[in-house]
Structure formats: C-alpha cells, structure tokens
Amino acid sequence: MPEGILCNKQPIVTDEQLKLTLGDKSGKQYYAEMEQLEVDTDKLWSTIQNTMKSRLKTWLNICAKCGLCADSCFLYECNDRDPRQVPSAKIHATLGEIVKRKGKVDNAFMRKCMDIAWSWCTCCNRCGQFCPHGIDMGVMFSYTRGLLFSQGFVPWELKIGSGMHRVYKAQMDVTTEDWVDTCEWMADENSEEWPGLEIPVDKEDADIMYTLNAREAKHYPEDIAEAAILFHVAGENWTVPSEGWEQTSLTIFAGDWEGCKQQVLHVYDAIERLRPKRVVGTECGHAHRATVIEGPYWAGREDGQPPRPYIHYVEWLAEMLRTGRIKIDPAKRIKEPVTLQDSCNYVRNQGLKNITREIMSYLVEPGYFVEMAPNKEYNYCCGGGGGFNGIGKYRPQRNIALLKKREQILATGCKLVVAPCHNCWDAIRDLEEEYPIGIRWSFLKPLVIKMMIVPDHLKPQDEEGEEE
Amino acid sequence: MYNFLTGPMVWITFLVVVVGLTYHVVTYIRGLDWRLDRVGYRPNMQHGLKGAARSIFFWILPWGSHGWRAKPLFTLLFFSFHIGLLFTPIFLEAHNIMLKDSWGIRLPGISAGLADFLSWVVVIGGIFLILRRIAYPEVRILTSAYDYMLIVIAVSPFLTGLIARYNVGNYDFWLLIHIITGHVWLLSLVFTKLNHVVLFFLSRAQLGMDYGIKRGGMKGTQMTW
Numbered sequence: 001m002p003e004g005i006l007c008n009k010q011p012i013v014t015d016e017q018l019k020l021t022l023g024d025k026s027g028k029q030y031y032a033e034m035e036q037l038e039v040d041t042d043k044l045w046s047t048i049q050n051t052m053k054s055r056l057k058t059w060l061n062i063c064a065k066c067g068l069c070a071d072s073c074f075l076y077e078c079n080d081r082d083p084r085q086v087p088s089a090k091i092h093a094t095l096g097e098i099v100k101r102k103g104k105v106d107n108a109f110m111r112k113c114m115d116i117a118w119s120w121c122t123c124c125n126r127c128g129q130f131c132p133h134g135i136d137m138g139v140m141f142s143y144t145r146g147l148l149f150s151q152g153f154v155p156w157e158l159k160i161g162s163g164m165h166r167v168y169k170a171q172m173d174v175t176t177e178d179w180v181d182t183c184e185w186m187a188d189e190n191s192e193e194w195p196g197l198e199i200p201v202d203k204e205d206a207d208i209m210y211t212l213n214a215r216e217a218k219h220y221p222e223d224i225a226e227a228a229i230l231f232h233v234a235g236e237n238w239t240v241p242s243e244g245w246e247q248t249s250l251t252i253f254a255g256d257w258e259g260c261k262q263q264v265l266h267v268y269d270a271i272e273r274l275r276p277k278r279v280v281g282t283e284c285g286h287a288h289r290a291t292v293i294e295g296p297y298w299a300g301r302e303d304g305q306p307p308r309p310y311i312h313y314v315e316w317l318a319e320m321l322r323t324g325r326i327k328i329d330p331a332k333r334i335k336e337p338v339t340l341q342d343s344c345n346y347v348r349n350q351g352l353k354n355i356t357r358e359i360m361s362y363l364v365e366p367g368y369f370v371e372m373a374p375n376k377e378y379n380y381c382c383g384g385g386g387g388f389n390g391i392g393k394y395r396p397q398r399n400i401a402l403l404k405k406r407e408q409i410l411a412t413g414c415k416l417v418v419a420p421c422h423n424c425w426d427a428i429r430d431l432e433e434e435y436p437i438g439i440r441w442s443f444l445k446p447l448v449i450k451m452m453i454v455p456d457h458l459k460p461q462d463e464e465g466e467e468e
Numbered sequence: 469m470y471n472f473l474t475g476p477m478v479w480i481t482f483l484v485v486v487v488g489l490t491y492h493v494v495t496y497i498r499g500l501d502w503r504l505d506r507v508g509y510r511p512n513m514q515h516g517l518k519g520a521a522r523s524i525f526f527w528i529l530p531w532g533s534h535g536w537r538a539k540p541l542f543t544l545l546f547f548s549f550h551i552g553l554l555f556t557p558i559f560l561e562a563h564n565i566m567l568k569d570s571w572g573i574r575l576p577g578i579s580a581g582l583a584d585f586l587s588w589v590v591v592i593g594g595i596f597l598i599l600r601r602i603a604y605p606e607v608r609i610l611t612s613a614y615d616y617m618l619i620v621i622a623v624s625p626f627l628t629g630l631i632a633r634y635n636v637g638n639y640d641f642w643l644l645i646h647i648i649t650g651h652v653w654l655l656s657l658v659f660t661k662l663n664h665v666v667l668f669f670l671s672r673a674q675l676g677m678d679y680g681i682k683r684g685g686m687k688g689t690q691m692t693w
Contacts, residue, residue, distance in 0.1 A: 053500065055505050058496060062661055062663065062671060086610065088610050133667075133668055136678075296508075349683050377684075
C-alpha cells in the first residue's frame with residue numbers, strides 16, 4: 001500500500017479528513033497504515049538537494065565526533081547516559097544516514113527516524129551551545145522533521161495538529177465564532193468584579209493587539225480573562241483580532257513548513273488589518289518562536305521582523321511593573337522559596353532571560369527567589385518541549401524526560417515554580433502527577449492579579465458609589 | 469625524490485591548499501540561505517557580524533565559552549594539541565630556512581627546545597584523543613575508522629619529524645617520510661574533515677550571526693554560549 005487513508009503524504013486540509021483522523025482512537029489505524037507507507041525516495045532526495053544548503057550540509061560534514069554535545073542533552077542524561085542519545089549520534093543515525101544513502105531508505109528506517117526525531121529530541125537547541133563547531137542539532141532535527149512530515153512519517157497527534165491549523169487556523173477546533181463568544185463570555189463573567197472590563201475585538205489602531213494560544217480559548221478561558229484584567233488595570237488601549245488571534249503553531253512541531261507559513265500569515269494579516277502600535281503574545285514559548293522569531297522567515301520577511309513590534313508577555317509585564325502601571329502590594333509579595341522555569345523558546349531562542357528575572361524581583365520578597373541550576377540560556381527543556389507533551393505514543397519516553405526538571409526543582413528546595421510558558425506549565429503539572437513531589441506551578445498572570453494593587457476607581461462600587 | 473617533494477610538489481600542495489580552502493569558504497558563504505537558515509543576514513549584518521566575532525572569539529579562547537569551561541581538562545588537551553599542530557610547522561626554524569632559500573622570506577623562528585616540546589604535545593595529545601575515543605562510550609559510538617585516520621594524519625608529520633630529529637634509525641628515510649606525511653597533512657586540509665581549519669570559523673560565524681540577529685542579539689542580550 002503506497003499511501004493509507006489516514007497515514008499518507010498529504011497534510012490534512014479538510015474538516016472531513018480531520019474528523020476521520022481524530023476518530024481513529026490513539027492513532028491505531030494510523031500507525032498500522034504507517035507500517036505500509038511507501039517512501040518516495042526520489043522526492044526525498046530531491047527535497048534534500050533543494051533545501052539542504054551549506055549550513056546543514058557543513059554541519060553534517062564537519063562534526064568532529066568529539067562527543068562534547070553528550071552532556072548538553074537532558075535526554076541523554078535522563079536515559080542513563082545511553083550513548084545512542086548523544087545528540088551527534090542521533091542526528092547521524094537519522095538525517096546523516098538519509099543523506100549518506102541519497103534518500104534511498106525504507107519504511108522501517110523512516111519509522112525509526114520518526115521515533116528519534118520526536119521522542120529523542122525536543123529541539124531545545126541546548127546542544128548548539130556546547131559544540132565547538134557551532135552545530136545546532138535542534139535545528140537539524142527540525143529540518144529532519146520536515147522531511148519526515150513530507151513523507152507522512154509524523155506522529156498521529158501532530159498530523160492532526162497541523163491539520164487543525166490548516167482547517168481551523170488554530171491548533172484546536174476553535175472557530176471564529178467560538179473565539180469571539182469566548183471573549184464576550186469572559187468579559188461578562190468578570191464584569192461584576194471588574195467594572196468596565198472589556199475584551200475589545202477588532203478595534204483598529206489600538207496600542208496593543210493581543211494574541212494567544214488556542215488552548216486558552218478552548219480549555220483555559222480564565223487565562224484570557226486574566227490577560228484582560230491586567231490590560232484593564234494597566235489602562236491599555238488594546239484589542240484582540242477576530243481572525244488571526246491564534247499565535248501557536250503545532251505545525252512547527254510537526255515539521256509542516258507550509259502550514260507554518262499559512263498560520264503565521266493569519267496573524268500578520270490581522271496586524272496589517274488592525275494596525276496596532278505593537279503586538280503582545282501570551283505566556284507561551286513556542287508561540288513566540290513561531291510568530292516572532294521564525295515566523296517572519298516563513299512569511300518571507302527579509303528583515304526577520306514581524307510587521308509590527310511583537311513582544312512576549314514577559315516583556316509587556318516587566319514594562320508595566322517597571323513603569324508602575326501595575327503595582328505590586330509589598331505585603332502580598334511571595335514569601336516562600338520560588339523558582340523560575342526558563343522556556344527554551346524565548347530564553348535560549350531570543351535572550352529574554354533577564355526580563356523574567358526582573359519580573360521576579362517585583363513579585364518576590366528579596367531572598368526568596370531561588371535559581372535553578374543550570375539556568376537562563378543553559379537551563380534544560382521542561383521535558384515536554386517540541387511537541388513531546390502531546391504525543392501519546394511517546395508518553396513513556398516523555399515521562400522519563402521529566403526527570404531532569406524534577407531533579408532541578410528538587411535541588412532548589414522550592415514548592416512553587418513560576419512557568420511563563422504553556423508547554424513548560426503542562427510538563428511541570430504532569431511532573432507532579434507522575435512523580436508527586438509536592439510542588440505548585442503558576443503562570444505569571446494569576447500571580448500578578450493576586451498581588452497587585454487595584455486602583456480605587458477600578459474596584460466595584462456599591463449603589464451609593466462607595467467601595468464594597 | 470627529495471628534490472621533487474621539497475621543490476615542485478611544495479608548489480602543487482600549496483596551490484591545492486589555497487585554492488581548495490578558498491573554494492570551501494566561497495561555497496559555504498554562497499550556500500547560505502536566509503530563508504532556509506531563518507537568519508536575515510543582509511539587513512541585520514551589523515548585529516550578525518558582532519555575533520559572529522563574539523562567537524569565534526570566545527571559542528578560540530581557552531575556557532572562553534561555557535562549553536569549554538564545562539570540560540576543563542578536555543579543553544586543555546584540545547588547545548595544546550591545536551596550538552602544537554598549527555604553531556610548530558609555521559615557526560619551526562628548519563621550515564623557515566627552507567622558506568628563505570626558496571622564496572626569500574622568513575617568519576620568526578622558535579627554539580628547537582620549544583619545537584620539540586610542541587611536537588611532543590601533538591603526539592601525546594593525539595594518543596589521548598585516541599584513548600578518549602576508545603574509553604568513553606559517548607565518543608566511541610560516534611567514532612569510525614575515519615576519525616582515527618584523521619588523528620593519524622594529523623600526528624604523523626610530528627612523530628616522523630621527531631624521529632628524524634633524534635636520529636633514530638635512518639635519518640634520510642625518516643626525513644622523507646616526514647615530508648610525505650607533511651604533504652598528506654596539508655592536502656587533507658582540503659579533502660577531509662580537516663577542512664574545519666576554515667569551516668570552523670564559518671560555522672561558528674554562522675551560529676554567531678544567528679544568535680546575534682534573532683536569538684537575543686537584537687534584544688540586547690549577549691549570550692556567550
């Protein structure tokens with residue numbers, strides 16, 4: 001069988017196909033079909049010839065096989081220092097082999113590559129910082145994922161994820177109507193406690209356009225409400241777009257480069273349409289990477305910048321705290337040991353390491369903030385990055401991967417972990433479920449809401465105009 | 469034979485090395501692709517060049533980068549080996565005399581004692597690199613015969629040079645072997661992975677530009693990876 005009904009070389013582009021694939025419980029039929037999927041070796045080789053330019057080619061060729069990347073990889077360490085998990089060994093066993101064989105590889109080999117590309121590497125890019133030759137295996141695995149996706153060898157959940165983006169313009173089946181309704185619902189729900197609270201949709205020329213993660217719209221609408229409350233308190237002139245609000249990109253995890261471009265263009269179109277002064281994204285790492293760091297390149301923007309200044313939530317929040325537009329009640333500052341998770345996707349990949357620490361300096365009583373070791377750009381992946389969190393087939397491997405973060409958190413002695421990234425937040429939640437160590441975890445928004453000083457005029461008034 | 473190897477063959481080897489390495493540099497740079505690499509090289513050249521310079525500088529400085537500091541002993545071995553490898557042949561008195569005889573130029577020479585010492589560093593360093601490949605599973609899994617061959621190619625001229633210099637066995641024979649391995653060494657800079665003699669700088673510069681442009685550099689964060 002050259003191509004299956006569910007598992008094939010075509011990305012999902014229709015709702016029908018999406019539902020069909022979703023209906024296949026845990027991807028049973030999908031993975032069964034994958035075993036029969038034919039590899040188009042000619043296409044594979046021509047794709048490599050067209051897309052593998054000097055950077056990747058040289059990286060593969062000049063790797064001195066020195067093994068210095070070994071210790072940089074948390075998966076190598078978590079898996080009892082299995083030599084097969086050495087980053088260089090992983091990439092040479094997959095991409096290196098495909099190139100060596102000029103694309104002439106079989107089905108079993110491609111499935112092995114899929115396992116390695118999605119469960120042995122989270123594309124956290126940490127190894128790139130330890131290679132004397134400056135070889136970044138995370139970049140190479142992202143590339144390898146693209147090759148595998150184009151041949152249909154992609155985990156079931158990510159095939160669906162990519163399809164969701166292509167069909168719904170979001171990683172989940174949230175329609176424009178669902179989204180706008182959620183905004184109205186959240187504004188209403190909180191209007192009693194926050195008089196005048198609004199979630200303005202499609203307001204033109206606002207100071208800020210806010211974009212987020214579809215999981216918030218689908219499963220955590222309170223996160224949207226929290227963002228609205230903070231914008232409200234800070235007195236921002238803000239808006240959300242009715243279309244192009246979804247900032248994440250499961251397509252980047254899937255290796256669906258065409259899908260990546262489509263998704264980021266929805267957001268850029270919204271920016272062009274609403275002309276905000278700048279854009280703020282939610283507390284999410286890969287969303288930031290997808291729309292701000294890599295997105296401009298997918299969209300073909302030569303300067304590598306989005307159409308308007310586009311900042312991560314931590315940058316906005318730090319600015320508000322710095323300028324006093326949001327003030328923290330000193331009595332409510334955190335007075336217990338607290339640590340911070342550095343999201344690979346905006347710390348290592350965009351240098352926002354000091355901004356998050358500046359925020360901690362406002363929120364935490366001096367002496368209570370404990371750094372993880374290692375930290376900042378050398379911090380480890382949460383254990384669930386690069387799509388790892390969401391792939392059922394690789395759940396056992398993912399659970400092992402959580403052990404590194406567990407070890408780091410335990411070493412800090414903290415019971416509270418601040419994790420301003422959806423994926424890190426999820427991984428740390430799962431960590432507590434898998435290996436209970438008695439920790440709590442939080443995004444920044446709910447912490448700040450609990451701790452901020454609310455100006456009197458924003459508080460609910462009783463009938464006589466008195467404060468309640 | 470001797471006359472050929474120290475005469476016309478030198479010209480041939482030098483020409484091949486210069487042309488070959490230039491070819492590597494040019495094809496590398498021409499093969500960069502801002503869209504596929506996802507680095508806006510041209511519009512952000514200044515940030516890029518700054519990042520590239522930083523990246524190269526901290527990695528050619530012993531213990532200069534976080535990576536080098538993570539493995540201090542390997543770093544010592546690595547730098548001694550490379551300093552011996554590059555420094556000795558260029559500044560060796562005997563080579564300089566030959567250079568003076570044929571091209572009329574000479575570089576500052578180093579004492580025979582220092583040259584011996586550096587050659588020994590290369591030989592012993594090479595042995596340690598081989599032992600390391602055998603001893604550590606994380607390096608063993610990466611190692612193939614090719615990697616051992618490269619070490620042998622790199623070390624041979626130094627070992628044979630030392631043998632000749634100490635007059636162990638037949639001097640003329642060992643001198644000839646020394647010259648031949650020297651030619652192999654030089655030609656390998658073009659045709660083997662030893663091309664990292666130039667590609668190291670390009671690859672580092674590329675990642676440095678990446679960091680300098682999109683991975684924090686333009687946000688004002690200097691990451692000394």
